Amino acid sequence: MKRIKIYILLGVGLLLALSSCEDFALGDKFLQKPPSNDITIDTIFSTAEMARRVLWNSYDYLPYGYSTDKFFTAxxxxxxxxxxxxxxxxxxxxxxxxxxxxxxxxxxxxxxxxxxxxxxxxxxKFRFKEFGSWSGIRHAWLFYENVDRVPDMSAEEKSRMKAEAKILVAIFYANMFRHYGGLPLVDHSLRADELNFPARATVQETVDFIVKLLDDAAACPDLPWVLPEGEQDNWYGRVTKASAMGLKVRVLLFAASPLFNDTKPYYPGEASDKYLTWYGDRQDSRWQAVADAALAFFKTMKSQGYYRLVEKGDTQKGTSRAAFRDAYYKRGTTETLIASFRNIRTANQNSLLVQSxxxxxxxxxxxxxxxxxxxxxxxxxxxxxxxxxxxxxxxxxxxxxxxxxxxxxxxxxxxxxxxxxxxxxxxxxxxxxxxxxxxxxxxxxxxxxxxxxxxxxDGGEFKGRVIQWPHLRLAEIYLSYAEALNELGRAKVKDELGMDAFDYVDVVRNRVELGDLDKNMGKEDFRELILRERACEFVWEEVRFFDLIRWKxxxxxxxxxxxxxxxxxxxxxxxxxxxxxxxxxxxxxxxxxxxxxxxxxxxxxxxxxxxxxxxxxx
Structure with missing residues (x-):
């Protein structure tokens, strides 16, 4: 997202004046923040150039797992x-x-x-206020609510960017959902004269809220499945229809897992009594929702093309090891569904990531x-x-x-x-x-x-990089689909694409030439194999922790x-x-x-x- 970063730097002072998010807090403090007298909403949304900066600023708050010098993360x-x-x-x-x-x-x-x-x-590991999620959500809703008034932006671009805004809100909520369960649902940019911040919603309401945002965005005819060829370099990092459909699989998988989807809550208390930390029952239909979302993703991928795992033939070295490295590290691959950045370069060996x-x-x-x-x-x-x-x-x-x-x-x-x-x-x-x-x-x-x-x-290609955080990779969708099919007792049943759960795991394993799995294993053994496969594939990509808690x-x-x-x-x-x-x-x-x-x-x-x-x- 090289160009987006440039725009953020140009407009950061302007945006802070607009949204007063430098001191963003929840509850009373947030509601007491007055709007700026110097720069108004009308000023910001009077030109396309200035309006876009509001959404770019929301992008800048996307989850980022590396330790960095200017942002407290991880x-x-x-x-x-x-x-x-x-x-x-x-x-x-x-x-x-x-x-x-x-x-x-x-x-x-x-x-x-x-x-x-x-x-x-x-x-x-996650700070409810300081991580920037609420600031990102507010900027996204500010853009969504006001972009239609911009005079020099086409209707198609407005439609596309409004869909992006919904996906960004969904990403922030999806990340917080994994840490907290049910959340206060903010569906607009809160004003200073609003009396109350929303109360906490149930797990069901939170999941429905996130999924609707993603479904609405994916249904937008102006949101591309993949970035058009002319945007691959200068706009890499913008979310797409594939981002929305892939994130939906992750959210539904987490929600279908025993942490929330079980016959009793993981821990007693008021939040459990109010269904803020579990559904209140266990239903296989929640696993079916995961399978349906994943199959829809793969059917769209088959018809629309582009996305696939990075293979050794795609790399300079021509090895399976190089393919795996490019999958998590290299920007602009066919595997990355959601990537985030910070405007920080690894200038030398003293950067905070290196020191960490x-x-x-x-x-x-x-x-x-x-x-x-x-x-x-x-x-x-x-x-x-x-x-x-x-x-x-x-x-x-x-x-x-x-x-x-x-x-x-x-x-x-x-x-x-x-x-x-x-x-x-x-x-x-x-x-x-x-x-x-x-x-x-x-x-x-x-x-x-x-x-x-x-x-x-200590130098080389690491020096001077703006390193992406691989927030969601295609490999995760393959393994999530396999897990859902297994939990439904259909691990060996072929789907509409002619593949079963073992085949979907094999796609990930075959990338590094591990060979196909022996299908003669039971449900519990296959579950353990999938969790281990996710561990090996995503070490330090913030997958293992959430796998362990969702399975209690x-x-x-x-x-x-x-x-x-x-x-x-x-x-x-x-x-x-x-x-x-x-x-x-x-x-x-x-x-x-x-x-x-x-x-x-x-x-x-x-x-x-x-x-x-x-x-x-x-």
Whole structure:
């Protein structure tokens, strides 16, 4: 979205004056903000150029999972996967170490300082006010309500951009829905003279609200399925019909899962009694809605073309590993359905994302390492003598893109990710770059270190990039559809396109040449395989955490995690390994299901406009 970023910079002062969102808050404070006397709505929407900037500003608030210097995201120097079995965070300047691991999370943590800024006391995984969602929603509705008055914009462009505005509102709500459940539903740009901020809606009402926004947008005849060829470079990042249809699948999948769709609530309380955190029952029709939405997406994809997984033939290197890298990292691919950006370039190795990786914010666990199968798609096992001798060899290509592997190439030199063996320091010395830049601090703490997103972080192609956040990729739609079919008991039944659930998973696996699945497995085993496939495909893309909470996986949240010490004989080059326990997290001692959803800020609850607290955080 290169051009969009330029426009935002030109118009940011103007927009702040228009919307007064620099101090945006909910409840009383928001309602007391007067409109600007200097620049009016009439001024902004008097020309197409100025009007567009309102919507571009909404784009700038889209969810972004990287740590950045100017936007507090991903628990500052941490990430949401640090709350799962995939990652152990070791960066002191992170939400994991400051709040979650020691068990200090409460509703009060979510309150802002008096200045409205973020401190180390409230760097949680999602902040109801400070994340910018409400500002993005307001700008989108401001545009939607006023664009028709613009004199020098065609009717087709107005129609298209109004559809985009609805999709943006849906993206903000979909992201918050995964953190909170039912939400206050804002369907217009709130005015300063409105007396009340909306009360919290039920889960059903929230899902219906999001889905309607997406359906309305997708039905717009002026919204393209994919960006026209002339827009691919300068307007990359604008949402499309495919964005709307793909996001609908994600929302419905989350809503159909047992967190909300079950015979009892995940935790008792007022919010559960009012159906703000569950539907009140379990219905297979909700899984059917996922399957219907996914099939509609794939049928449209078949008829309209363009979207497909990135394959090795699309890459310069011509490898399946390169295909996977381009899928999550490269801008403008046929796989990205929703991408977001920040106006920040990775100027050098001191950018916050680089430091987050380097200082241990991304510490892969042994459990993460073990999830990836062998290169032929068969299971990896430490009980297999040959595999255990060198677990780095012949593995799923995605492993090498996710975790630094000993012997792999880094800028033309082999990585030496092995440490000194205290029992035999002579024969098992430390590798030349173990625990030394570019290998980050997590290698010291977990024995493993992250590769994904920061693979060339001391210069090269990483330098000077505006890095996209892959908020939604096509691979997720394949796996979500397979999951829905499995839950409906139709995993082996061919759909209208002649494919079954196993085939849809195979599409994702085949991209990295893992081979087809054995279809002789039951519903529960296939469910576990799909969840593991999603884990391997989307490490650090904020998928695993939401998969675990929607399936209420207390068993995974509660288990102790491990690191892996790697030793290498200096003469024979044979490996030796030592598994060790990672530091215990508070919820591993005593897990409470209340952790599945975030708490609303207690000071926002106290304003009395109907924001009922999530159960367990009252």
């Amino acid at each position: 628990m500052k120097k941490g990430n949401i996967e640090g709350l799962t079995d995939l990652n152990q965070g070791y960066c002191n300047d992170s939400g994991e170490l400051q709040i979650y691991y020691p068990g200090k999370y409460t509703a009060d943590v979510e309150n802002s300082n008096q200045s409205g800024t973020i401190s180390m006391n409230n760097i949680s 990786i380097r200082w241990g914010g991304f510490g892969p666990t042994k459990e993460c390492f073990d999830m990836f199968p062998m290169a032929d798609g068969t299971e990896f096992s430490w009980d297999n003598e040959e595999q255990a001798k060198n677990p780095f060899a012949n593995r799923d290509p995605r492993l090498y893109e996710t975790i630094y592997i000993d012997g792999d190439d880094f800028k033309g030199k082999p990585i030496q990710l092995f440490q000194e063996n205290p029992a035999d320091k002579v024969n098992y010395p430390k590798g030349a770059n173990f625990g030394v830049y570019p290998i980050d601090a997590s290698s010291i703490n977990t024995g493993l270190t992250s590769f994904k997103f920061g693979f060339d972080r 996986r207390e068993d995974i949240f509660s288990k102790r995690l491990h690191g892996l010490k790697v030793f290498k004989h200096k003469t024979t080059k044979e490996y030796a390994f030592s598994e060790f326990l990672l530091p215990e997290r508070a919820w591993q001692k005593e897990f409470s299901p209340k952790n599945y959803l975030s708490a609303f800020p207690s000071d926002e609850i106290n304003k009395g406009y109907g924001l009922v607290q999530n159960p367990g955080w009252e």
